[in-house]
Amino acid sequence: MADCPGVLHLAEMADGGLARVRAPGGRLSAAQARAIARLASRLGSGVMDLTNRANLQIRGLPLSAGAELGRALADLSLFVDGPADRRRNVLLDPLSGCDPAERADLTNLAQALDQGLVAAPWIGGLSPKFAFALDGGGRAGVAAVASDVALLALGADTLAVAIAGRPLDLALSAGSAVAAALSIAEAAAAIGPDARARDLDAAALSAALVGRGLATPAPAPDWPRALDPVFGVVASANGRAACVVPVAVGRLAPAALSLVADLSERYGRGELALAPWSAVVVPGVAEEDAPKVFAAAEAAGLPPVAVAExxxxxxxxxxxxxxxxxxxxxxxxxxxxxxxxxxxxxxxxxxxxxxxxxxxxxxxxxxxxxxxxxxxxxxxxxxxxxxxxxxxxxxxxxxxxxxxxxxxxxxxxxxxx
Structure with missing residues (x-):
């Protein structure tokens, strides 16, 4: 793909225009998910893909469809007009708030980072490929996904940071993490629109973050080495579970997305999370209802957990x-x-x-x-x-x-x- 697509900025492919929809932290309400499915069928070819950064791509669009798609997604709070649209690349662990092994739930931090990117006056100078990953320290190891800036929770209020895969000898507080991440992105934007975190001077950057009171010196922690996909039931201490439903090769048909949205309302709390390993997470399901979620998904053509594993x-x-x-x-x-x-x-x-x-x-x-x-x-x-x-x-x-x-x-x- 020659260029990073957005909603107004469609990528021209052999099968038509391609739009990338960025949901903050990969989270969607059931109503938002069904609306996206309808838009993919009405404006596009009815083909959608989950990306390896937990975004949704709508394929087969007329190249003139961006404006109409943008208006519809803005009504769903899933689109912001302007350069931030293609630069809100924030990957959050889809099991945040559900994984009993995590050290901290970074959902609110992901939303704050998304809002900070939208408001940043320098956002148009940032590379559309510049990406963030937020990992609460759970079992999936999302911090291992290649990113310009990765934040890893070490405790309830302490995070480590890596740039271009290299952990820095710094510790951040939950209150300073968003400002620190935005500062790193701003430093890259100041170099030029093609600059990435690998182009930054790590020592100078670390000193600047400490000097601004956004970080304190600390030994770099062990870092997740690889993403560890999770499928099936993730149990929690409160008797509710997250159902991680596989999606074959990331190809998520509108009917399948609508079905998962319906299941999230029937058995969960009416929301879902997109996973960067070709899966959709349905949180808040009573453990006795989890088999019903997977049975319905398989009946609709989604692959069994045993195959995905x-x-x-x-x-x-x-x-x-x-x-x-x-x-x-x-x-x-x-x-x-x-x-x-x-x-x-x-x-x-x-x-x-x-x-x-x-x-x-x-x-x-x-x-x-x-x-x-x-x-x-x-x-x-x-x-x-x-x-x-x-x-x-x-x-x-x-x-x-x-x-x-x-x-x-x-x-x-x-x-x-």
Whole structure:
């Protein structure tokens, strides 16, 4: 994708315009979720995707649809006109407030950071790729997601900060964390519209934050090394649970989003959270009702938890949605999940990851996978790579001129021979 899309600023794709909807902290009310689903069906092609930063993308829009979409989303409090729209990249752990293992619930902090970005006079100078991650110290390890600024709770009122994946020797209070994060972003914006946190002088930045009273010197803590996706029931001490419902390869049809919204009203507290690992969280469910949530989701075509726990699949849009692609990456990935759902005995014995990328750009993510299928613009089929990512694939271990779901399941189960 050549440019970061927003609501008014649509990305032109082979299947039409693409809009990215940023919900503060990935949180939606049931009413907001249903309204987005209706907009995707009415204005777009009815195709939506969850991104790996817990945003929603609406595909197949006319390139002139941004203004109407913006008005409708503004009425839902999901759009702000101006440059902040594409720069409100705040990832919050979707289990915040639900995970009994977390050290602090950072939901309010995420909302305050979003509001601070909207109000910042320098926001137009910030790169649209500049991103934040907020981790309450729970089991998912969201602070490991590649971000310009990551905040990690060390206790109820103490946070650590990392820039471009590097933890700083600083401690922040809950009261200063938003101001500190905004200061880091402002420093990047002052360099230029393409600057990222990696371009900042960490020592000078740390000294400035301490000098302004926004941080105190402290040893950098151990940092989460990798995102640890969670599916199924996350129990809490009060008898309520969060149901983490898998979404196959991030492809969330409007009907499926509406269904999850309905389930959140029927069994939960009428809200949901988008997860950066292709899932939707329904919080506040009575533990005895959790099986009903998953049964309804599976009946509507969402994958079972047992499949998601052993098969992590990411894929770019692929052909025919992308002009770069020869191979239908997303369609192949969806067929693979469907095959695994139909034949759970064919699943690998332990969790395995697969990345299907129609070209080396790797739009679906930069992390390495156990198995990588890498397409090319000048030849059909996929190259096979092990323990690789699209931008650093390493040696080709073979080729698939025609990829079949059953063959891919065998490769994931048995490895590349």
């Amino acid at each position: 052993r098969l992590a699949v990411v894929a770019c849009a692929g052909a025919p949605a992308c002009v770069r692609a020869r191979e239908p990456a997303k369609a192949l990935a969806l067929a693979l999940v469907a095959a695994a759902t139909a034949r759970p005995d064919a699943l690998p014995p332990r969790r395995r990851s697969l990345h299907i990328s129609a070209c080396p750009k790797g739009c679906a993510g930069a992390a390495a996978s156990d198995l990588l299928l890498l397409g090319a613009a000048d030849r059909p089929g996929f190259g096979l790579h092990a323990d690789a990512a699209p931008r650093r694939p390493g040696p080709e271990r073979g080729r698939l001129e025609r990829a079949e779901p059953e063959a891919l399941l065998a490769l994931l189960r048995d490895g590349i021979r």
